[in-house]
Amino acid sequence: MKLFFHGGGCGDSCCLRVQDLSVKIGNDTILHDVDLHVHCSQLVALIGPNGAGKSTFLKAVLGHVDHDGVIAFSSPGQRDRRPRIGYVPQSPTFDPGDPVSVADLFACCMSRRPAFLGLSKSMRKTVLECLERVHGEDLIDKRVGTLSGGELQRVLLALALEPLPNILILDEPLSGVDVEGMSVLMDMLDEIRKTYDLSILMTTHDFSMLERYADQVVLIDHTVLAQGTPQEVLTSEPFARTFHRKGGM
Amino acid sequence: MDIWYLICDLIPLEMLRWDFMRNALLAILLMAPLFGILSTMIVTGKMSFFSDALGHSAFTGIAIGCICGVAAPTWVAVLFSLVFALLFSFVRSRSDQTADTLIGVFSSTAVALGIFMATLGGGSFTKYNKYLIGDILSVTPAEIGMLALVLLGVLAFWSIYSNRLTLTAIHPQLASSRGIPVGVSQTIFTATIAVVVTLSISSVGLLILNSLLVLPGAAARNVARNLKQYHLFSVGFALLSGISGLVVSYYWGTSAGASISLSLAILFASTFCFRKRRA
Numbered sequence: 325m326k327l328f329f330h331g332g333g334c335g336d337s338c339c340l341r342v343q344d345l346s347v348k349i350g351n352d353t354i355l356h357d358v359d360l361h362v363h364c365s366q367l368v369a370l371i372g373p374n375g376a377g378k379s380t381f382l383k384a385v386l387g388h389v390d391h392d393g394v395i396a397f398s399s400p401g402q403r404d405r406r407p408r409i410g411y412v413p414q415s416p417t418f419d420p421g422d423p424v425s426v427a428d429l430f431a432c433c434m435s436r437r438p439a440f441l442g443l444s445k446s447m448r449k450t451v452l453e454c455l456e457r458v459h460g461e462d463l464i465d466k467r468v469g470t471l472s473g474g475e476l477q478r479v480l481l482a483l484a485l486e487p488l489p490n491i492l493i494l495d496e497p498l499s500g501v502d503v504e505g506m507s508v509l510m511d512m513l514d515e516i517r518k519t520y521d522l523s524i525l526m527t528t529h530d531f532s533m534l535e536r537y538a539d540q541v542v543l544i545d546h547t548v549l550a551q552g553t554p555q556e557v558l559t560s561e562p563f564a565r566t567f568h569r570k571g572g573m
Numbered sequence: 574m575d576i577w578y579l580i581c582d583l584i585p586l587e588m589l590r591w592d593f594m595r596n597a598l599l600a601i602l603l604m605a606p607l608f609g610i611l612s613t614m615i616v617t618g619k620m621s622f623f624s625d626a627l628g629h630s631a632f633t634g635i636a637i638g639c640i641c642g643v644a645a646p647t648w649v650a651v652l653f654s655l656v657f658a659l660l661f662s663f664v665r666s667r668s669d670q671t672a673d674t675l676i677g678v679f680s681s682t683a684v685a686l687g688i689f690m691a692t693l694g695g696g697s698f699t700k701y702n703k704y705l706i707g708d709i710l711s712v713t714p715a716e717i718g719m720l721a722l723v724l725l726g727v728l729a730f731w732s733i734y735s736n737r738l739t740l741t742a743i744h745p746q747l748a749s750s751r752g753i754p755v756g757v758s759q760t761i762f763t764a765t766i767a768v769v770v771t772l773s774i775s776s777v778g779l780l781i782l783n784s785l786l787v788l789p790g791a792a793a794r795n796v797a798r799n800l801k802q803y804h805l806f807s808v809g810f811a812l813l814s815g816i817s818g819l820v821v822s823y824y825w826g827t828s829a830g831a832s833i834s835l836s837l838a839i840l841f842a843s844t845f846c847f848r849k850r851r852a
Contacts, residue, residue: 386750414746418743419617421794422743422794423798423799423802423803424739424800425798425800427799428739431736432739432740435736436736438731438736439800439801440735440739440800440804441801442799465798468743
């Protein structure tokens with residue numbers, strides 16, 4: 325496994341470069357020969373059937389699974405520093421009975437002061453500022469188990485944005501979110517990407533949002549089958565073959 | 574203890590004229606925050622059945638300690654409980670069986686081993702009854718000192734580690750993504766429960782121990798809206814039931830352990846009726 329920072333190849337605008345990546349778990353090859361470039365401030369969507377290795381790819385980028393090949397980061401002005409990665413995990417469900425408020429969740433993640441003592445004034449102000457980024461200030465005192473799918477994704481997004489990362493990784497952020505919530509969430513991601521100049525890498529099963537929001541789409545089924553603009557990938561032959569469709573959407 | 578006895582002298586209650594009641598009340602005042610706090614995490618982490626199994630393993634450890642002729646069987650029990658807890662964590666992380674099945678396996682094995690050891694060579698089982706039934710009314714000043722030390726240790730641990738434990742309990746994947754070693758956190762908490770249970774069991778008995786480890790948190794969970802309320806209610810319920818149980822036990826002549834456990838059950842039933850009212 326190699327992990328390094330680079331400035332060459334696709335130049336300063338390349339934020340994440342993956343080359344010849346392969347991941348094996350036991351005797352099973354989950355991913356092989358994966359090449360991928362994520363340019364700065366781009367939203368890149370990974371699509372593929374269930375079991376294609378999308379989540380494993382994200383875990384490899386996060387350093388949570390062993391892999392072969394190259395995963396290289398660079399960020400303008402920060403080449404000598406380890407990139408900060410914000411991560412929103414898949415299927416974030418909480419027990420509806422747990423007496424843990426959104427404020428408690430932030431305090432557990434961000435503060436050294438025990439959350440059971442309550443939030444200090446400054447911590448509460450910080451949490452409100454974080455929630456403001458996702459237009460979720462009104463959620464601060466709600467219990468996490470009672471949030472809707474869309475609200476929970478916004479809260480977890482706000483958590484992933486503190487401290488502000490260089491690259492944001494989301495695993496199936498649209499699952500469990502209703503159609504209206506999807507648009508709200510994608511609009512928010514788009515706004516955050518532009519405001520903070522963030523690169524976003526996300527997996528999704530929902531293709532309806534791709535053309536409007538994604539700069540690049542990568543079709544994965546253990547290896548990269550197609551990549552390019554949403555239009556190019558959604559009308560490609562590998563896409564049709566993979567999803568048993570003729571042509572695009 | 575003298576200061577405590579002086580304070581008790583100032584309280585015009587008949588039951589506090591007796592030293593054993595004074596000791597029991599002080600033990601309750603220490604046990605309420607100790608078990609109230611731990612109870613919140615046991616309930617959130619879905620470890621109620623496990624804490625019950627730990628109580629049984631502690632008894633087994635004491636039996637083994639007695640058989641081996643060790644002067645202080647409690648410390649053998651602590652060691653046995655730690656091994657029990659760590660072995661359970663190890664097997665759970667590597668098995669595809671559900672946690673409750675594995676707890677059943679470990680609990681049955683520990684109890685069977687304890688009874689087997691205790692009755693080896695035709696020995697009597699009854700001498701171990703005090704560890705199982707135990708009685709808060711016979712708690713000694715030395716045992717109260719031990720409870721105070723355990724409470725201080727748990728408070729120190731909680732002030733440092735509770736945020737990580739909470740995140741691990743409510744969402745292990747999120748905790749892992751924030752850099753928290755989930756397996757290590759779970760093991761540390763399991764080991765803490767093992768030590769606390771074992772050190773307290775001979776002072777207060779298995780019945781009170783298991784009630785106090787689960788019911789305050791379960792009742793508080795019915796009404797609390799955040800972690801602060803959760804802890805406050807849990808400790809408050811433990812305190813309220815402890816004191817009311819002692820009073821009932823004194824005036825009605827009932828078992829103190831059973832009275833305290835029933836008070837907790839009434840509190841759980843009451844909060845259950847109000848659970849819909851929280852946000």
